[in-house]
Amino acid sequence: MAALQTYRVSAYNTSKFSENKIHDDTVARRFGFSGGLVPGVDVMAYMMHLPVEKWGRDFLERGLIEARFVKPVYDGETAELTGSDSDGALAIEVRSRGELCATGSASLPDSVPPVSIDDYKQVAPVVERKPVNPSSYEVDKWLGTIPRDWSGDAAQDYLADIREIDPIFAREGLGHPGLLQRMMNKVLVDNAILGPWIHVGSRMQLLSAARIGDELTARAKVTGNYDKKGHRFVELDALVLANGKTPLAHCWHIAIYQPREQAVA
Secondary structure, eight states, X not given: OEEOOOEEEEOOOTTTTSSOGGGSHHHHHHTTOSSOBOOHHHHHHHHHHHHHHHHTHHHHHHOEEEEEEOSOOBTTXXXXXXXXXXXXXXXXXXXXXXXXXXXXXXXXXXXXXXXXXXXXXXXXXXXXXXXOOTTTTOTTOEEOOOOEEOOTHHHHHHHHHTTOOOTHHHHHTBOOTHHHHHHHHHHXXXXXXXXXOEEEEEEEEEOSOOBTTOEEEEEEEEEEEXXXXXXXXXXXXXXXXXXXXXXXXXXXXXXXXXXXXXXXX
């Protein structure tokens, strides 16, 4: 088993002023955290640096990555990412404050797995978002997103926000796959008004390299909606597309959309 060089990131809370108040220091403390959480999609973007460093563009075109978030990463703290290569797969860990914060793995399949766009129903997000309720994420319900692109300065700003230093994205005009994870979050927020909520894990099979300026959308099916230890979870199976026609990633996304609030002494 060969270990890659440790990659260190000064974590940045990109969502401190977002609608999701789990990223706000005061609100996050009500749920038992020390402060506002750095978004899980951004922690996953940090993790992607290691397989991109190892496999380059091949990973961006057909790589598989999964992540599970164990403990929060906080704004301004150093996140240390390590990768261990074993039999062609990369085991990834994220540590901060001396604690294990995330685990994951990455690999490079020999070819892109077949995925049919026709298997993913195209629907528009709700016209008027309403506070989340039992029907917001019913199992087997199809969800859509408002199209979004990160072009020009927005693309550069995103790379700066996630502290990405690999030159491949600017050099080859490629969109960072962390943006595809942001689209998975948009599936949730474009279809309901949520209170504080937490992204807890994802698995993403890349199907094609995104280009800077691609208009991104997601077609998602709700595959799980359940209570566990007082938290309400939702699971999604989705296809993220470029310009409405090119599949970029097959994604499985898990979030706590109604976390259990802790009593404050």
